[in-house]
Amino acid sequence: MTLQLIKKAEEKHSLTKEELVLLLQDNSINEELFSAADRVRKKYMGDEVHLRGIIEFSNKCKQDCLYCGLRASNKNIERYRLMPDEIIDLAKKAVGYGYKTVVMQSGEDAYYTVERLQYIISTLKEFGIAVTLSLGEKTFEEYKAYKEAGADRYLLRIETTDKELYEQLDPGMFHEDRKRCLRDLKTLGYEVGTGSLVGLPGQTIESLADDILFFKEIDADMIGLGPFIPNDDTPLKGAASGDFTMSLKVMALVRLLLPDVNIPATTAMETLNKQGRIIALQSGANIVMPNVTEGDYRKMYALYPGKICVNDTPGHCVQCITGKIKSIGRTVSKSKGSRTKKNTSE
Secondary structure, three states: OHHHHHHHHHHHOOOOHHHHHHHHHOHHHHHHHHHHHHHHHHHHHOOEEEEEEEEEEEOOOOOOOOOOOOOOOOOOOOOOEOOHHHHHHHHHHHHHOOOOEEEEEEOOOOOOOHHHHHHHHHHHHOOOOEEEEEOOOOOHHHHHHHHHHOOOEEEOOOEOOOHHHHHHHOOOOOHHHHHHHHHHHHHOOOEEEEEEEEOOOOOOHHHHHHHHHHHHHOOOOEEEEEEOOOOOOOOOOOOOOOOHHHHHHHHHHHHHHOOOOEOEOOHHHHHHOOOHHHHHHOOOOOEEOOEOOOOOHHHHOOOOOOOOOOOOOHHHHHHHHHHHHHHOOOEEOOOOOOOOOOOOOO
């Protein structure tokens, strides 16, 4: 039964919620699931892996999400923010390493006004790269201003489509606001990235199935999935970690249902499994997002414990991941890697 469902997903790119639940529950078919996702990735995306350099430019955040080490209530973290010209300098170096996309990521830090962000974005665009933002919830007008300055993509994880769980884990935030932001970004013409944390306390298999269907419903362009990893400086410090295999299964099912989207092999995967990113690349992923922040800031952006590569240099990171990609017969792309929608109704 479940093997037939994998075949259906590979051929039709469609499953019901009930069918997704069956596949997520059945661990006897994992290898077949991962192989099918890899075949679909190869058919629609080819063997190129896109590298996107992340600049983690501020760990100050006004939000107080229970699972995040950057939460406003965490007094055990040393806070920092980079000045606009420091961000631009890091981006320039990233271009020198060969990156075609730079991802600007931060906590929700009010210091970065629309004017400051417009200056940074417009300067980065002069380098001939794609600019992705990951700055949290903003107004339609703010998103519009960033787009007009040249921003190409925006990452905003839904985290979970379970409204009650979301609002319990993200105090003071509202699920409908999150969805409004994603709609606004689509309306404005961004390539929209979203995703989930897999293994959150209180999360069900059914809600993971809902997550996958939500990504398809909104036609997301990029979907990042990773295991929940408890942080000792948060209220969820005693919770169990998310499961690597379950995270991989959700990712593989996303590839089967959304065959032409960009899917990163996330850093959190490698925190739980030292070959995590390579395994993810062989199970449907086609993107890796190395850190191009420098020095102690790499350690200070402490979303979760055990984060890999915090002692590496950006130069070492790009060499390391390039070697790993080549070791599995894949190549590093020389393009910006925008999503190209393909006919998936064959």
